[in-house]
Amino acid sequence: MTTLDNATAPSTSQTPAAESAARHLWMHFARMGGRGPENPVPVITRGEGVHLWDDRGRRVLDGLAGLFVVQAGHGRRELAEVAARQACELAYFPVWGYATPPAAELAERLAHLAPGDLNRVFFTSGGGEAVESAWKVAKQYFKLVGKPLKHKVISRSVAYHGTPHGAMAITGLPKMKQDFEPLAPGGFRVPNTNIYRNPEFAGDPEAFGRWAADRVEEAILFEGPDTVAAVVLEPVQNSGGCLTAPPSYFARVREICDRHDVLLVSDEVICAFGRHGHTFACDKFGYVPDLITCAKGMTSGYGPLGALIASDRVMEPFLRPGVTFPHGYTWGGHPVSAAVALANLELMAEEGLHQRVLDNERAFGETLGKLLDLPIVGDVRGDGYFWAVELVKDKATRETFDADERERLVRGFLPGALFDNGLYCRPDDRGDVVVQLAPPLIAGQAEFDEIEGILRHTLLEATSAL
Template sequence: MTTTDHTRTETTTGAAEVAARHLWMHFARMGDHPARPVPVITRGEGAYLYDDRGRRILDGLSGLFVVQAGHGRRELAEVAAAQAETLAFFPVWGYTTPPAAELAERLAALAPADLNRVFFTTGGGEAVESAWKAAKQYFKLRGKPTKHKVISRAVAYHGTPQGALAITGVPKMKKDFEPLTPGAFRAPNTNAYRNPQFDGDPEAFGRWAADRIEEAILFEGADTVAAVFLEPVQNSGGCFTPPPGYFARVREICDRHDVLLVSDEVICAFGRHGTTFACDKFGYVPDIITCAKGMTSGYGPIGAMIASERVMEPFLAPGVSFPHGYTFGGHPVSAAVALANLDLMEREGLNQRVLQHEAAFGDTLRRLLDLPIVGDVRGDGYFWAIELVKDKATRETFDADERERLVRGFLPGALFDNGLYCRPDDRGDVVVQVAPPLICGQAEFDEMEQILRHTLTDAATLI
């Protein structure tokens, strides 16, 4: 380490060059830096971001599906400062703090049925990791030690820790870290666009997709399967919504085979679909919910596993503990901010706002279907994907070189330069995802559509 002047740099060159030398960025190719400067975001206000060149960029991804209430909410920052001054840190390892206890009570009241037991983490991957560990120990405590496996869906993303990554259904995200935690297996997802044999009969598609989960349970042996992990709307692959009847059938299958149903709501909770927990909107009661992201609108890091009383019961026996935890889980500052954020969302009616505007958002994005490169527009709430195709008639997707040019070469920089931050992705087929802050309305929808239209029209010329 060299001695340097640590004065904060405010210029594009300063922060970008420092990042190129010292910052190991997440999910990023760093070999192009510093020749290709690192984008530097300096502040946010409402639904907009500002970079160090003074440009205003519409935040079409809520940071990372996080900033529900928008940027620059002073009241949330003030709550964080007040709590840090009162008590900045203490762990929940056999103790509590007032914010952690109050937040647990609040989440229990908001969660469906008897999901009353809240285990805090610092993020979503940790919540998924915790849920798998809890499911394994739950069945051991019940005298069923062979039930340890997990079923999840193809292309689904559930996090980066070794267990959560094993549950993730994206092989190219896992290959560099194998061998992973054993015991995770896959069933088909609910991508209706890529299952045209069910066009016009979504109920049949739902039955088919749910039955594939039962097929996987039976193939592995029901006496070895502990849990099924499903997102209400699957993120990776591009916002796959559940067909009618799908979750009701999955719930029946899990009950029939004594398997826990985990609703992974790291993205979908806290208003993204117009309800605090998306399982309520889609009509099912899981045994465990995993959540994070929008709980504080990004003003502090926190996540949670919320379990039913049935799951909790064997952990309450004399002499039993759950030997698992995180130093910063239930951090008092983040817990206090989460409470204030939930108050803000309720006061401003953000859930109702999403329900009121989701149809208009979808209709606005569907205007893009007149572009030859746009094959499908799908989603729910404030969580949508535009699938890009080479041939609209055949639904042909792109080859590896074309994906490279589109997803990593052209689209991220072009969208950003045109004033929109969102997510081009090809973990499944090629999509562009948009998930704006919940404060957005028709003006922002129109702005997104216009920028997407201009950028995707240019993108089509690359293929």
Template sequence: MTTSIEQPPAGVPDATAARAADHLWMHFARQGRHPEAPVPVITRGEGAYIWDNRGRIILDGLSGLFVVQVGHGRRVLAEAAAKQAAELAFFPVWGYTTPVQAELAERLADLAPGDLNRVFFTSGGGEAVESAWKAAKQYFKLVGKPQKHKVISRAVAYHGTPHGALAITGLPAMKKDFEPLAPGGFRVPNTNLYRHPEFADDPKAFGLWAADRIEEAILFEGADTVAAVFLEPVQNSGGCLVPPPGYFERVREICDRHDVLLVSDEVICAFGRHGTTFACEKFGYTPDLITCAKGMSSGYGPIGAMIASERVMEPFLRPGVAFPHGYTFGGHPVSAAVSLANLDLMEAEGLNQRVLDNEAALGATLRRLLDLPIVGDVRGDGYFWAVELVKDKATRETFDAAERERLVRGFLPGALFDNGLYCRPDDRGDVVVQIAPPLICGQAEFDEIEQVLRQTLTEAQEVV
């Protein structure tokens, strides 16, 4: 639903776009934009919608970046930030605390499964992953197994951009410009069932096969050298790869058998995205460490965390032991206060249950797109879905490099936005469009998402 209000006169450049073009180094973006393709400028948000500088209303089908669980413009969160900033805007957790940092740590420990009771704050998700790897390596040194330092993760999985997190990330193209990276990251197959049609009639067998590849990698590298396995409950990169039945049960068994820590990377999946505070609960496993960020504050303040089990924490509590690691803005008091208010708001509005009640409807609405020749698969869970695009539906053939350039970087981002939907075309694996609306959305927004996708993907068929 795109409407136009107060558009600048034709040929008159927007001042914000011009400033950005001259001075803003944007993230994950090509900087050399042509003047005829100015930087999109987002000016405000309310509920599930955002407005651009031309007055157009666009449905935020990605929650900003899998972040804005409670929607835009929630005054109660802005007020919580202002109140905390007026009282105490900043103090670090470097041997000190503030009331909101201590309260948020206790709140997260109460919400986390099992005995994951100790919270290490960061200012974002990549820092949380970095912290978890460092904690795992030091943990094994403290318990007398200093050779255990390697990490197993999945092909195509994204775990962040710091050098350590990037070494865990399973995307070679994303890493090549920054090599050499921290040593010790190794990859296993992911759980893309669509790309393993031989298991189509037995997804449980596929889950066990994929999990067993993790044990195979641990044994190949040597169990005495592997510290941790990093897995997202539902893998983001590659397009919402849902765990098959039995997968995480087997992974937990494998990690226990070889004394390897299981890290649930929930930077995207936590805080209601799948209808539970932590998605590992929904998929039936208890990890040793959780990494989280994004939805903790619904994006109203930058914050992340690593949450550790009592087992992992025990050697760090010994006399004279320190974890020589931290971040200036980790657990920032304003962000902590906003996070507490955000968790209160999510609880008051029953957003976890709302996701559980509506996830089937969102999936069914998106699966209507399977009648389009360009749509090969629709998959996901909760409010986290992907539409995989193909060149040939019968053979599942994907697009070549030139076609990806035209489709993923040339056509889809602008066309989707112009048609009234902000979401994410992505080809870090095969070509997908990712959908992750705010948790306040319902059937009306689902229908609008499907209608814009249908219009745009129909147009995309002509492009490729």
């Protein structure tokens, strides 16, 4: 029986890659102390379809699409070949006052796919940079239109929006920010849409949506509408565990932003490019933002690329004579990544991956919902191919775990046990304790069943140990 205290059993050897990583690789969001032969760094060597292999030859199901990225699956040679051809023709040139054919074509493609009049694309290297860019655009936009005091941003509690100093100031996770403070001033928080943690609204989700949206207006009025530039929200909030919102929520937030001349930013770094069955999830949830931030699934991970997409209204003052947006990134709009993104969007369309998600999202949710018979599972929630299983200490009271239990469960037991049992996914306690699932969009019922089976086995082990 695996226990919480011996979840990471000592290994007798480590591969050369693991040894090099332990000595020299500064891994992201990771504890790096104590790595070595007794506790080797996990090394992923290849992927094919929905599966990964490590340096010991073990095959595991990729239940997180890498990091909500690999929409079209691993090992797509056709995407790799596009990258090689583009690199041979033009490997690099910046979009600092210049264009390349792939960047120009991709910008046009995204403009056609985006809702409303969001027709202008600013490329970045990734999602955090896109959020950073959105805030800077909002600040400069209001200066250009004669409202220079509008600079604040309102986002939701527990929401994650990136690691740059500006994006981190928008992020609603105090523990993630405390080591880097002071951050950029101007970030303010409102309640999120976790109805599981607001059981008084359980019988009336529409009322909950109105209540949560009204907290946005309350914050704008408290700070002063003449000081608030933007509201930033995800269609489905990642951190905290796939928090969905009632239909009334987004329409009401849109009305509030219009009433107070505040830009609405849809942060779709995770949610765009098919994760919810649409190119942009705001289409699915019935609102048109002023700005969209996106990244991850745009290339299915075959090249790093992010983007900020702006409406004609936001772009208008930047087109005035003599105006410059003094902001950019060396790798933004990289021609190889842009070419890969074009090929990836075409591949996803040809294979009908958006419709596949729409056809299968209910089955995915229902399969994960079987886990609700376990005493440790309090809630299963999500949308599309983006779901979370919330773990609780007491199902009747919804009591969560204390700090010591979180340490032993989320960081000590679950990552290694899930991987050893054949599943890569994400145990997370930035909010309450959840396990997140977001497989490649090529996954189907066989993979859903495998995910449920491995989760069930692992969570039963955890329950016994606790």
